[in-house]
Structures are given as C-alpha cells and as structure tokens.
Amino acid sequence: MLSAIGLIGGLALLIYMTVRGVNILIAGPVAAAIVAATSGIAWLPPLAAADAPDFATAYMDGFVGFFKSWFFMFLLGAIFGEIMSASGAAASVAHWIVEKIGIKHAVLAVVAACAVLTYGGVSVFIVAFSVYSLAVHLFREANLPRRFIPAALAFGSVTFTMTTAGSPEIQNLIPMEFLGTTAYAGWEVSLVVAIFMAVSGHFWLNAMVKRAVARGEHFVGRESDDTNTDYSALPAPILCLLPLVAVLGVFLIFQYPQNMGPLSALLPASSLDKWALVAALGSGAVVALIVGFKKLAAMPDAFSRGATSAVVAITNTCAVVGFGAVAKLSPAFQEALVMVQNIPGSPLIGAAIAVTVIAGLTGSASGGQSIALPLIAPHYLDVGAQPDELHRVVAISSGALDSLPHNGYVVTTIRAVCGETHKDAYGAVGALTVVIPVIGTIMAVVLFGIF
Template structure:
C-alpha cells in the first residue's frame, strides 16, 4: 500500500516539478529517489543487501541503457535536421507548403510542415527547432495567439506521424526488435487511424485558436523573435524534398532488401531493423549537405549544434527512462504489471493498457516501450496476439499518456523552443497529444478486432 501511494506521489511530484520549470535531469532522479524511499529500495549500492536492487544502480542502468541503444539515431536525426536548416532546405520546404495552403490557414501550414519533416526522418526534437521560426512568422502575419504554437508543433510531430506505419521515428522502430516485425506493420489500420487523428486534431486545434481570437487574444511580439529573411537564397523546394525522399527510400531498401531482386545480393540478406535508420539518415544528411553547398560555411556549426542537440534530446528522455527503471522495481509497479498481463479478453487491449500506463509513468513513448516490451511481448505473443497488430497497437498506445506535462519533448518544446509556460500552452498540447491518440488507439483496436 505504501509503495502504491509512493509511486503515485512520485509521478505527481515529477509532473509538478516539470510544470514549475525544474530541469528534467534534476526532476527525474529526485522523483525516482522518492519511489525508492517508499518502496524499501536502498539509495546506494553499499546500503543494499546482497543481490538486492538499489536506486543509484537502477537509475543509471536505465539512463545509460537507453543512451547506448539509441544515441546514434538521435545524433544523426539531430544533425540531419540542423543541416536541413542550415542549407535552407527546411525553410524552403516549409515556405512551399505555406504558399500552397495560404496564410489564411497558418495553423494548418505549421502542422503540415512538421508532419512532412517528421515523416521524412527528422527527429521530433529537431522539427520543433526547424519549424518554430516559420511558425512565429505565420502566427504574426495571421495575428494568432502564440501560445498555440507549441500545440501546432507537437501535434504535427508526435501524433499521426510519429507512430504511423512506415515512420522512421524510433517510436515506430522499437517494437521491431521484440516482435520480429517491420516498420510497416499493420499499415492498413495505421492509415485509417492516422487520417482520423490528423482530421480530428486539426479540427480541435483550429477551433481552440478561433475561440481564443474571438475572446480578443492576439499575437504578442517578443524582441527575441526570429524572422524569415526574405532576401536569402533558398534552394528549389522540390530539390529540398530530395533528402527526405532519400531517407524514406533508403530506409525502405534496408527494411526490404529481398524486394530488389539481383541487386539484393549487394545488401545484407536480412532487414537491418532499427539500424536501417542510421544508414537512411546518413544518406539523407549527405544529400542535404550537397543541396546546401552555397551555405557550406555554416555546415560545421550545424553539425556541432546537431551533436549538442542530440545529447540534450536523448538525455531528457534518458532522465525519465531512469525514473521508469526505478519505478519498475517497486512492489506497486510489479503488482500493476501483473494485473495488466492478466486482463481477460483480447491481448491487444492488455498490451494497450500496459504500454499506455508505463509510458505515462515514464513520460516517454520510447522509454515506455523499452521498459514494457521485454516484459510483455513474450507473454502476449504466447497468448496468440498477431505480431503486426501488436506492433501497431503498442506504437499508437505509447504516444498517448507519454505526453503528460513531464514528457521531455513537451518540456523542450513548450519552454526551451517556444518560451511559453505550461499554464498557457499545455491545455491545447494535452488535448491534441493525449486525448486524440487515446481515441485513435481505441479505433485501432476496434479495427483489428474486425480482421
């Protein structure tokens, strides 16, 4: 009982600290230490009994384990995003999207720009940095409240694109190593759910913005606002799409080398799994550098920013994965895990509940999957769950409660990128990145049950 209360209070404490602006690298271990205190887990190795876990070891194992597994993907994703920005490719693509949609649909333009870059392989953490300057320009021209910029960025990045079939984001790749699937698992249902989430989410966001405008809210200029330089030479937008196309094409080739016929002899005999993203992002970065040859003087700095951004992005996630690693040792967590494993009925429902809850506890879609799947995948597969259906269900489920206020991406986007407060920006973010994906998850399970 004490363990359950402690786990709940620790999660509340973690959310409260992040809402109050405490750095997640501090909030994560503090909340995890509280879990250890209320669960009878020693704080340091010398204080633990022989063979017993301790807070420091468990937290750092979770932290460094996720770092070791995914740093190369974060690194190349961040560098790719920075190179796309430095070359002018990201601005060119985004402006092209705006010209096609029109200034009257500024919110839709921001969402669409994020969606294109995210599904093209740009790390979700980097998309916010790349699109934010354009978002400010659009919201200023349309005179819309800027507190909705984080919602537009988050919605376009971490909902209908991040967990959809074929997405090169790691939230869609993690299940492959545990389920023996590929990135396109359950694509038919995924397409329906993605369209539903995109349509419903945009309707809700547009409605919230219009209501705020009707109440008299307007754009507030800040001295630090970046502006889009109208005199800067930008590469042709169709050419700028090439790096994104290359990322998707190379990713697909190394997912399905057997489909290339005789050419497949030059490639590995089996799919590279998540490592296909390393090859794809490397190829996309090389193309982006060539496209930005006129801006070659800015490339060294772009690579440096990408490397730094990758460390910030992955350590934010690692901080909550470490919290989840300690939380998973508590008796309350183990009881909850046992309960969800024995939910009667469709295994997809049990998997969805389990991953949603764990992702919420850890504040991370990728972290929640990393913790949940090694424990749950064997049991659910043994129960007869279809691997492709389980893959898609788990991916969509991980993108729901993960976006609670303490989520590393949410904190980075709301505070670091947009300079907003959780009080002003998070209500819209929560509706779009928590409630909409939960509805999409329910629809996915319903559609899978009909097949």
C-alpha cells in the same frame, strides 16, 4: 502500500516539477529517489545488499543507455535543422508553401511535413529538429502564436502516423515480435482510426490557434530566429526540398536493403534500425550544405548551435528514461503488471489499459509495450484474442498516456527544440497527443468488437 504511494507520488512530483519549469535534470533524479526510498531500494551501491539493485546504478544505467543509443541521431538531427535554417532552405520552403496553399494552411503544412517524415521511418525525436526551422518561418509568415509549434510538431509525429498500420516506427514494430504479426496488422480498423485522429486533431488544433489569435496573441520573434525576409535571395524552393527528400530516401534505402536488389549485398545487417537514420541525416546535412553553399560562412555557427541543442535535448530525455528505469524496480510497479493482466472483460480492453498505464508510468510508448507484452501477450492469446487486433490496439494505446508532461519526447520538443515552457505549450500538446489517441484506442476496441 508504501511502495504504491511512492510510485504514484514520485510520478506526480515529476509531472508537477516539469510543468512548473524545474530543470528535468533535477526533477528526474529527485522523483526517482523518492520511488527508490519508498520501495526499499538503497540509494547508493555500498548500501545495497549483494546482487540487489540501487537507485544510483539503476538511474544512471537508464540515463547512459539512452545517451549511448541515440546521441549520434540527436546530434545529426539538430545540426541538420540548423543547416536548413542558416542556409535559407527552411525560409524558402515556408514562403513557397504559403504562396501555394495559402497562409491559413500554415499549421497544416507543419503537421504534414512531420507526418511524411514519421511515416517514412524517421525517429519522432529527430522529426522535431528537422521541421522546427520550417515551422518557425511558417508561423511567422502567418503571424500565429509560436507556443503552438510544439503541438503541431507532436501531432504530426506521435499520433496518427506513429502507431498506424504500415508505420516503420518502433511503436508499430514491437508487437510483431510477441504476436507473430506484420506491420500492417489490423489495417482496416487502423485506417479508420488514423483518419479520425488526423481530421479531428487538425480541426482541434486550428480551433485552439484561432481562439488564441482572437485573444490578441501573435508571433513573437527571438534573437536566435532567422529573420531573413528577402526571399528573392534565397535558394529555389524545389532545391530546398532536396535535403528532406534525401533524409527520407536514404533512410528507406538503408532500412529496407532486401528490396534493393544487387545493392543488398553492399549493405550489412547492422545498417538496419537506427543506424539507417544516421546515414540519412548525414546525407541530408550534406545536401543542405550544398543547397546553401552561398552561406557557408554561417555554417560553423550553425554546427555549434546544433551540437549544443543536441546535448541539451538528449540529456533532458535521458533524465526521464532514468526515472523509468528506477520505477520498473518498484514492487508496486511489479504488482501493477500482475493486476493489469487480470482485468476482466475483452482481452482488447485489458491490453489497452495495461499498455497505456505502463507507458504513462515510464513516460515511453515503446517502454510500455516492451514491459507489458511479454506478460500479457501469451495470456490474451490463450483466451482467444486475435493477434492482428491485439497488435493494433496495443500500438494505438501505447501512444496515449505516454505523452504526459514528463514524457521524454514532450520535454525535448517543448523545451529543447522549441524553447517553450510546459505552462504555455503543453495544453495543446496534451489535447492532441493524449486525448485524441485515447479516443482512437476506444474506437479501435469498439470497431474490432463490431467487425
């Protein structure tokens, strides 16, 4: 009982402190320490019994493990975004989009840019860095409240693209290992759900923005913004799209070398997965430098800003990952795993609840899947669940409660990338990345039950 109170209390405290603006580097360890104390886990290694876990080691293992795995991606992604801004490429593309599709579609343009990159396989963390500068220019052109930029970035990245059939994001790939399925499992239902999420989310986001504008909200610039409005001096829009094309193209080449014929022999197996993203972002940054060669003098500062942003962003995420690492050691967490395996009714309902609850506790969609699937997959397959249906429900449900305020992606996007507060920005983010996917999960369960 004490362990359960500590786990729920620690999570609630983490969410409360995050929303109140407490630095996540403080909020994460404090909340995790409470979970450890109520779970009988020693705070320091000397106080722990032989071979028993302790708070400090577990927290830092989670923290450092994420930093080690993702630092280069964060660094290159942040630098790429800063180069796009400093070179004028983001401003040029934004102005061109507004001219072609109209100022009223500025929000849709941001969502679409994120969706293309995400479905192309670029990590959702990096998409925010890559598209942010473009989003700022679009929102400035349309005079829209910039507090909705995180919602636009998140909606285009972690909803209808991240967990849909065919997506190369890890949230769609993890179930394959445990269920023997493919990335296109349950594609018919997935397509219906994805269309629903995309359309309903788009209208909801636009409605929120319009209400804010009607109340008198507008775009407020910052000293760090690129305020260049002399569009005649900017690079041609078609050239400015090349860096984004380079990121997506190089990523796909390195991610799927088996499809490249003779080139396959030149690409080692280690090129797959996240290292493909390193090559892609590096290539995109080089192309962006070439496109903005007239502003090379501004690039040293852009590199410096990008490096600083990357460190802030990744450490914010690491703080949340560390909390999840401690939470997994709690007896209450282990009891919750057993409990969700025994949820009565349809296996799809039990799997959806199990994955999304664990994803919410750990603040990670992939974490929720990785923890739950080894336990629930054999059980639900034994009782007759169809692997393809289970795959799709697990993938979609993992992208629901994972986006609570303490989620690493949410913290990084709102605070580190966009410079907003949870108080101003999370309402829209939560609506689009929690409520919409929850409804999508229910739709998927119902549709699989009907067909």
